[in-house]
Amino acid sequence: MSLNKGKDAKPHIGIFGRRNYGKSSLINTLANQDIAIVSDIPGTTTDPVKKSMEMANLGAVILVDTAGIDDDSPLGKERIKKSLLQISQIDLAILVIVNNVFDRIEEELIDLFAKQEIPYLIVQNKTDIFPINLEKSNALSARLQVPLIHFSCSKPENVKVLFEELNKLIPSSSLQFKSLLGDLIQKDELVLLVTPIDSEAPVGRMILPQVQLIRDVLDNHAVVVCVRETELEAFLTKVRPKPVLVITDSQAFELVDKIVPPEIPLSSFSIVLARQKGEFEHYLKGTPKLAELHDGDRILMLESCTHHVSCDDIGQVKIPKWLNQFSGKELIYEMASGLEGISRPIADYALVIQCGGCVITQKQIKNRLRPAIEAGVAVTNYGLAIAFMHGIFHRATAPFRSQKI
């Protein structure tokens, strides 16, 4: 399977540590510009600050500056909560320490990194003020089995070493995407995309999953054609040879399923994306839970960003409406968008439905779903849920299933 470098979902690098340890100065030094406000007053960074930048060898990344994790005030505790929430959204962490101070606060932080399988390195900062104690630094690095880099933002000579270490540590799943269709299509074959242009479609442009599919087919030296569902039947009657695969917007699945002959494989944009970077095997197992729901069951809708009106409508309106009709049960829906925490223990939910996650990395989706999977809560995603409720789950997943479920 060929690999494409993901440019839309950039790896997130979180910077953590106590107040006044120079985290904001570090992020400014790495980005080579003033992104985060720097001052000598502890607690200057209140909410996480994000900055997109190009990093040598890694390409585009997002640096996330967080509030200090040692603020005991009531407001500080809220800020710490927000900082720790970032851990589920990052791909790699930098733990900033000063003068070899490493006790309960740092230990708890690295436990959280370990729990979410977040690789990290340690930056021993402010070495211009606190003399380097090599013996202590080496002992810490050896005990934790992580790189420790001595650093000073006033003399950032080690910035190259830091970039090199980050480059070594970043998980490949954060940098590279498997080709969406590379194992299913051959050179010169035709892939047909069905893209409804309705009131929810943005004016004058295609949405990201459509653009990603077009690019992927072209990367595989195959041919891609886009039609609206209204022109689909006429197109299929005329075109020779037939498409080897049809991918449709999930919302038009029912209609498209009737038009596309059964011998032509058919799936949806969100199922293709779910396979690329969701928890696809868990989705396949979890989706049939839609048919086993009871009155009063709680459904958690997870959206990975907060700004897409179209997806809001799918998650907040359409899927609940379809699921109520499909199950005939009184269900309770709760929505968590972007970085929002979940308001109750994950085991309280009967099912978690994740969006396509087009703007985040595979690792971020995995981290978001991990608590549900570990608690044995069924998980699915928008595309698979819609396909299931419309009776086309098996057809829509057949091109990607290694075994019968």
Ligand code: SF4
């Ligand atoms: S990240 Fe999720 S909610 Fe946001 S646009 Fe993509 S699919 Fe929709």
